Amino acid sequence: MESYDPHSLEAEAQQFWADSCAFEVDEDPARDSYYCLCMFPYPSGKLHIGHVRNYTIGDVISRFKRMCGLNVLQPMGWDAFGMPAENAAIQNNVPPAAWTYQNIDYMRGQLKRLGFGYDWKRELATCKPEYYRWEQWLFTRLMEKGIAYKKTAPVNWCPVDQTVLANEQVIEGRCWRCDTEVERREIAQWFLKITDYADELLAELDHVDWPEQVKTMQRNWIGRSEGLEVEFEVPGHDSLLIYTTRPDTLYGATFMAIAAEHPLALEAAEKNPEIAKFVDACRKTNTSEAALEKMEKLGCPLGIDAINPVNNESIPIWIANFVLMGYGTGAIMSVPAHDQRDWEFARKYGIEIRQVVEPADGSAIDLDAGSFVTKDGRSCNSGDLDGLEFDAAFNRISDQIEALGKGSRQVNYRLRDWGVSRQRYWGAPIPVIHCEACGMLPVPEADLPVVLPEDVEFEGIGSPIKKMDSFIQTTCPRCGGAAERETDTFDTFMESSWYQERFACADQHQAMLDERADYWTPVDLYIGGIEHAILHLLYARFYHKLMRDEGLIKSDEPFQRLLTQGMVLKDGSKMSKSKGNTIDPQELIDRYGADTVRLFIMFASPPEQTLDWSDAGAEGAYRFLKRFWTAVREHIDAGLERAEIDADALDEAQKAMRLKLHETIRKVSDDFSRRLTFNTAIAANMELLNSLARFDDRSPTGAAIRQEVFDNMVLMLAPIIPHVCHRLWRDLGHDSVLIDHPWPEFDAQALVQDRIELVIQVNGKLRGKIEVDADADRERCEAAALANEQAQRFIGDNPVKKVIVVPGKLVNIVV
RNA sequence: GCCGGGAUGGCGGAACUGGUAGACGCGGCGGAUUCAAAAUCCGCUGGUGGCAACACCUUGGGGGUUCGAGUCCCCCUCCCGGUACCA
Numbered sequence: 001m002e003s004y005d006p007h008s009l010e011a012e013a014q015q016f017w018a019d020s021c022a023f024e025v026d027e028d029p030a031r032d033s034y035y036c037l038c039m040f041p042y043p044s045g046k047l048h049i050g051h052v053r054n055y056t057i058g059d060v061i062s063r064f065k066r067m068c069g070l071n072v073l074q075p076m077g078w079d080a081f082g083m084p085a086e087n088a089a090i091q092n093n094v095p096p097a098a099w100t101y102q103n104i105d106y107m108r109g110q111l112k113r114l115g116f117g118y119d120w121k122r123e124l125a126t127c128k129p130e131y132y133r134w135e136q137w138l139f140t141r142l143m144e145k146g147i148a149y150k151k152t153a154p155v156n157w158c159p160v161d162q163t164v165l166a167n168e169q170v171i172e173g174r175c176w177r178c179d180t181e182v183e184r185r186e187i188a189q190w191f192l193k194i195t196d197y198a199d200e201l202l203a204e205l206d207h208v209d210w211p212e213q214v215k216t217m218q219r220n221w222i223g224r225s226e227g228l229e230v231e232f233e234v235p236g237h238d239s240l241l242i243y244t245t246r247p248d249t250l251y252g253a254t255f256m257a258i259a260a261e262h263p264l265a266l267e268a269a270e271k272n273p274e275i276a277k278f279v280d281a282c283r284k285t286n287t288s289e290a291a292l293e294k295m296e297k298l299g300c301p302l303g304i305d306a307i308n309p310v311n312n313e314s315i316p317i318w319i320a321n322f323v324l325m326g327y328g329t330g331a332i333m334s335v336p337a338h339d340q341r342d343w344e345f346a347r348k349y350g351i352e353i354r355q356v357v358e359p360a361d362g363s364a365i366d367l368d369a370g371s372f373v374t375k376d377g378r379s380c381n382s383g384d385l386d387g388l389e390f391d392a393a394f395n396r397i398s399d400q401i402e403a404l405g406k407g408s409r410q411v412n413y414r415l416r417d418w419g420v421s422r423q424r425y426w427g428a429p430i431p432v433i434h435c436e437a438c439g440m441l442p443v444p445e446a447d448l449p450v451v452l453p454e455d456v457e458f459e460g461i462g463s464p465i466k467k468m469d470s471f472i473q474t475t476c477p478r479c480g481g482a483a484e485r486e487t488d489t490f491d492t493f494m495e496s497s498w499y500q501e502r503f504a505c506a507d508q509h510q511a512m513l514d515e516r517a518d519y520w521t522p523v524d525l526y527i528g529g530i531e532h533a534i535l536h537l538l539y540a541r542f543y544h545k546l547m548r549d550e551g552l553i554k555s556d557e558p559f560q561r562l563l564t565q566g567m568v569l570k571d572g573s574k575m576s577k578s579k580g581n582t583i584d585p586q587e588l589i590d591r592y593g594a595d596t597v598r599l600f601i602m603f604a605s606p607p608e609q610t611l612d613w614s615d616a617g618a619e620g621a622y623r624f625l626k627r628f629w630t631a632v633r634e635h636i637d638a639g640l641e642r643a644e645i646d647a648d649a650l651d652e653a654q655k656a657m658r659l660k661l662h663e664t665i666r667k668v669s670d671d672f673s674r675r676l677t678f679n680t681a682i683a684a685n686m687e688l689l690n691s692l693a694r695f696d697d698r699s700p701t702g703a704a705i706r707q708e709v710f711d712n713m714v715l716m717l718a719p720i721i722p723h724v725c726h727r728l729w730r731d732l733g734h735d736s737v738l739i740d741h742p743w744p745e746f747d748a749q750a751l752v753q754d755r756i757e758l759v760i761q762v763n764g765k766l767r768g769k770i771e772v773d774a775d776a777d778r779e780r781c782e783a784a785a786l787a788n789e790q791a792q793r794f795i796g797d798n799p800v801k802k803v804i805v806v807p808g809k810l811v812n813i814v815v
Numbered sequence: 816g817c818c819g820g821g822a823u824g825g826c827g828g829a830a831c832u833g834g835u836a837g838a839c840g841c842g843g844c845g846g847a848u849u850c851a852a853a854a855u856c857c858g859c860u861g862g863u864g865g866c867a868a869c870a871c872c873u874u875g876g877g878g879g880u881u882c883g884a885g886u887c888c889c890c891c892u893c894c895c896g897g898u899a900c901c902a
Contacts, residue, residue: 041902042901079902084901155900167901213820216819287900289816290817290897492902493902529896529902530897532897535899566820572894572895611827620839623855627855630855671831674831679829679840680828680829680838680839683838690839761883764884765883802882803882806834812883814882
């Protein structure tokens, strides 16, 4: 008998798909399309096991949808710009472009070896000018619309390396390369006004078929709030503008806090060395929110007071290290009695804590123990707000402030505008020219793309184009005089925000998108890691709306349905190169073949669940494939005569075998289409094979049932283990092409049962099982249960209080 | 800190709508086959007690709702992801 040889049969199947261009698809208005997209990889070197999981899920669903008759598009490309290429360049003296293209070639080979059904003619890499030129083009349009604008924002600065650091490059407040304490620096950067779209981004979450947890995270991230903007006068200086969602607590404001970079702070620092020292110390911190929230909260009195507009009281202004200039107005009002952070700050510095909200029942609170944070109380110590509940107090004080001309009601968002400038080399150049005379100008469309020079040498750690005259020197598109190019590049989230549309028309070189984008998109199913739940998925939604408003596409949202794959962890933590715990699947592919790797990763857990990786069970997947192969081969080699199956003439064992088969088809179909739980679909097929191993009927009817089981198993498993199924389908005597064969349907008649099992419980505990006619009514089930010997034993002399019958399932006797 | 998840045998997981906890697989133990081993096949395998029939216990911890809770509610612990310049 021919033994299972995955490597040769996988090569053969892959050759067949390649020769027949099996996965190249075109727009066909007569057919329903299905666009299944997996988040494209960053070409870091080799595939890791998280990629294998992600892409196997996508391939399984794509192949399944194709068998359901849909016109399926499954493309693949490369998110090719990013920091690791620069780090590799610095370490190994290889240009980032060369390193990246080399990685792409290797990883493409790995993807092909795994048998994923991609339409490779649509392949794209975001580092190619033909791709990023359109991003540059859209950006110039956004500059003209005022959606792209420039302002200063904080970055992490290493004073020794003289370079900007990513948050990831700051380790416990220090530079990852030279261990120097990192400073915060304000520099001018480009932003996209995502806040203009905040309401739409919020509202349309209701129209997409996404996991509720992801929608919740995005809602919280956008963080819409209604509050009051209030102006506090500062005698002798510009007034302070603050925003609060708790204007009902204005009477409890006992200090103001401003950022170290605030003009008032800088002004005071010039005169007062104490303040200057504090302001300087405030800069020695990471810009990340987590770091800011967790660091010790420190303050320094400014020696200047602000006037609270509600009662004209003078309250001190403090510089606080937890207030950032870039976010909001760089100033906040502090109400220690009703905000925990303010409470801790006030206790530390001996600032007054004044209660202005009391519990609705009038009971006392202990402000020595902590702040009292609630919207379910009543105002007190607040002038004419006293006794009012939150909404009434909010409205009365807001009316008063507005009447005084000291502020107005405002809707605010936690969401901040998207900073897209990076002071790095390996990214798409920002298409802007600086002219002394004419200012900042977008690069004219005819001059696009602004091509990033790829043949560069890294001297030190900064971006090489920042000192490359041939790149920088240009002429002003308006006055024709000498001018300089912007040397910052785009955030790599820009490229990954629109590739889903570009895949629909990747060969279009006259425009960013064409009408094919409207045929394929929105993406029917987008699959990728849960770690992208906020940033990438929010930016992509925003970018889609920008393209829509530019007339490039009709739909409102890019991804109709979202499947968030759980992280693949190793020893309980996220895999990363820096931790050295990435898992290379190549060894498993070499040893067992692609089908085993695909089967094993899909069997290990359901897609959305976090998976702590261990390859200990791979042998089991390989064993199943061998058993399956051997069972089919034995059936074929036996060559027994097969009869037509006559459902009415089957014996008990034959009926039971067909019942098991059709139950399995029903379950697996549901797992594939609704639940997306491939682990249970595989388990059901394993059970089916186990049942078949015990079915040793050699009669013509038995052989026909065995053939029916194998045909259907091959069809059900084809999306997961396509290579071996491709081969077995042919060997089972079929001329058709398996990938285009319709998905099997279960035979309802085979599922009909005469007798079913009922569970008997006494007081909710399992005490026995009985068999009854499938159509037995409540009374008969109850009577049969009460008559059961086991049940009797546990009922004993106790009176039966109640009997609960769940039809078809159980009888619970309550005593 | 804040936001979102998670916790079930030695391990990965199953239990889909509140109804038999532990499907399926790994590992382990025993057996068949073999000169022997690998491979393969068959059986057993949550814990405690018991010769056994069987009983009791058990889904991170504590409380609650219910005839019945892994599943729903409240509180807590630990772990994971995100936290705007990792992608």
